Amino acid sequence: MIGPQVEHTQGERPMKGELARRQRRNWRIGACALLLPLALGTTAQTAPSERPALVAQAQAPTVGAAAASIAVPAPIASRPLPPLPADFDTTEFEAIAQSLVADQRVPGLAMAIVRGGQVLSARGYGVTDADGGEPIDAHTVFRLASLSKAFAGTVTGLLVNQGALRWDSRVTEYMPALQLSEPGAAQELTVAEVLSHRVGLTRNAYDRDIEANADYASLVQKLAYAPMTCRPGECYAYQNVAFSLIGDVVAQASGRSYADAVSRLIFQPLGMRDASVGLEGIEASPRWARPHVRGRGGWVAVTPKPTYYRVAPAAGVNASIADMAQWLIAQSGHRPDVLPASLLETLHAPLIETPGEMHGSAWRRERLFDAGYAIGWRVYDYAGHRMVFHGGAVQGYRAAIALLPETDLGVVLLWNSESALPSALMPTILDRALGLPPHWLDERTLDDTLYARNNPRPVPDDETGEGVISAAGSESTTARARPQ
Secondary structure: OEOOOOOOOOOOOOOHHHHHHHHHOOHHHHHHHHHHHHHHHOOOOOOOOOOOHHHHHHHOHHHOOOOOOEOOOOOHHHOOOOOOOOOOOHHHHHHHHHHHHHHHOOOEEEEEEEEOOEEEEEEEEEEOOOOOOOEOOOOOEEEOHHHHHHHHHHHHHHHHHHOOOOOOOEHHHOOOOOOOOOOOHHHHOEHHHHHOOOOOEOOOOOHHHHHOOOOHHHHHHHHHHOOEOOOOOOOOOOOOOOOOHHHHHHHHHHOOOHHHHHHHHHHHHHOOOOOEEOHHHHHOOOOEOOOEEEEOOEEEEOOOOOOHHHOHHHHOEEEEHHHHHHHHHHHHHHOOOOOOHHHHHHHOOOOEEOHHHHOOOHHHHHHEEEEEEOOOOEEEEEOOEEEEEEEEEEOOEEEEEEEEOOOOEEEEEEEOOOOOHHHHHHHHHHHHHHOOOOOOOOHHHHOOOHHHHOOOOOOOOOOOOOOOEOOOOOEOOOOOOOOO
16 A cells, blocks of 8 residues: 555645655655565675665655655455455446447457456457457457556566566676766666666657657667666656667576567466467457557557567566456465566566656546556555556557555556557456546446547657557547657
């Protein structure tokens, strides 16, 4: 949980600014409480005396309030499962999902809900191609877009546990030719800073070049000329190119390609049999969902773009909803044989505040009271409850994943279009689980062929992992994360 848990009626709820200020005072303490035992517990995670990365950064005032106060959870096996509200009904959410694909409001959708290490639902809805495609099922493969970032953080953590590298390892130990525009900055940059978007660059540096078909290697060289807004570790700015430096680190540390390391350390042991990395992976899948854009008064299937696949750690993973159910179970702590609890605590501990996340779509404005970025994950205060989250957006695909550790609930949505409509299903499920009145989907919304009535600007193909078009048809303020 982020900050102290206090129950309020709607009328008694504290002002956002007041709550945020109170929580910010506890961010550094919470990060240290989580990370100190992890750092001291193993040689692999112990930071060197000259710069104990995660612990020192959480304490240092230059980091900018590293992480919110989060109570270290008890081991999953020792925690009783709290009851869900009586009106939490999985069949209701499945019916909503089915209504979203009716009359091709969206071409296709897949949803998984897990709790207590069990799959409550993992199904597909709609079709792979609006022009006569196959029905989507549990094994239909989708692009995950920026949900891929959690895989990058997790595979790195597994290598840390193996002693192959450290969270505070300098990136230049594995990429000696790396240069940044500020003298000495590249030599300071650590693995953990890359994975938490604390490189020091302006946001989404060189994403426009990705979209213009630039290759990854040339963009790494261009980082030597990219403007910097702070020293590494001192500020947050979302990245795709710089984030993908972790792929080179993983390859060097493991002696395998990045894709092979993810497959061997995550996909295979978790039984994610449909999952892959890269354009070739999705196209080789027996059944996969084609991306769709608006056109000709409806949805038009297009060829998947190779652009963001070139930055695989940021946006290169493909998976089915059956795979993602297993990923939710593992990230919830029910596969300690693959992802031990100490690793999950590290991955899910926010390292820097991201207050801009509390704006944009309606559910963010109303429900979020604090926000931070961890290791490939976002961590939110969702109406007083800790939520681990990420979103994804790339041409023709959208995705969202959320974990509620208190209730041991996980939800993931994947869809093969640029519609915003399915995004409202996520807070609807979360609100039901938390006993809150959901109001993000209503009869008007569900009966509305949104893409025909409205013509909102599409979310840019910038793989921000944040942006979706709101149900009202306007682009969220966090969707377009471009260099300024």
